Amino acid sequence: MKPKILAIIPARGGSKGVPGKNIKKLAGRPLIAWTIEAAKCSQYIDRVILSSEDPQIIEVAKQYGCDVPFTRPKELAQDDTSTMDVIMHAIEQCKDFDYIVLLQPTSPLRTVEDIDGCIQKLIENKADFCVSVTEAAKSPYWMYTMNNDRMSPLMQQEQMKTRRQELPVVFALNGAVYVAKTEALLTEKxxxxxxxIGYTMPQEKSFDIDTVTDFKICEYLLADNNNDAS
Known part of the structure; x- marks a missing residue:
């Protein structure tokens, strides 16, 4: 029996880094539209919903075919509100789904192939959780903390490795796709x-928009992709 899968796109108003970020035009369409359209193309996802308190974001999401079954309460749209609280609220409103997919609108370079790849990996491995990652651009083995200008290695090593090839490959969360069994997510929160388990994505698809510079980089990459496709 095919499992029922719910995709949740959390998007509140009041972005500090990039004002109006979620509906700001990126390569010709609102930022949130890139995520909605990718999710709607999934072969696994049964329902794509928005969680937002902002009327403008809700209206734009509806224009792009996203389901908006509720308006997020204001108390769950504060600067200190955790994404997990938002997810728990959405699950309460939309019951009877076997799996939950979290898709943050700040990852516009993520494609339907990435979404379905992450879901498929979780199902094939009979895992409870799968998240998208990318190989870290900077190795933590070469990172330091500083106290009164004195440097201390973040990760202790018997001998400092000076060649990148000698270092272990490390991965970072890229924020693009999170998948979980609903029952396990309700328990673990x-x-x-x-x-x-991790689903690996390339660095060029792993940008998470937080600043105006991030926005400009993604705009350039999306425009370049469109030029290649035309």
């Missing part, structure tokens, strides 16, 4: 634990 996190996508990350010792049972989480």
């Amino acid at each position: 996190s996508f990350l634990n010792e049972r989480t």
Whole structure:
């Protein structure tokens, strides 16, 4: 029997880094539209919903075919509101789904192939949690903390490795796709634990928009992709 899968797109108003970020035009369409359209093309996802308190974001999401079954309460749209609280609220409103997919609108370079690849990996591995990651651009083995200008290695090593090829490959969360069994997510209240598996995405698709510079980089890459496709 095919599992029922719910995709949740959380998008509140009041962005500080990029004002009006979620509906700001990116390569010709609102930022949130890139995520909605990718999710709607999924072969696995049964329902794509928006969680937002903002009337403008809600209206734009509806224009692009996203389901908006509720308006998020204002108390769940504060600067200190956790994404997990938003997810738990959405699950309460939309019951009877076997799996939950979290798709943040700040990852516009993520494609339907990435979404379905992450879902498929979770199902094939019979895992409870799967999240998208990318190979870290900077190795933590070459990172330091500083105290009164004195440098201390973040990760202790018997001998400092000077060649990147000698370092272990490390991965970072890229924020693009999070998938979980609903029952496990309700219990753990996190996508990350010792049972989480990773779905690898390339760095060029792993931009998470937080600043105006991030926005400009994604705009350039999307425009370049469109030129290649035409």
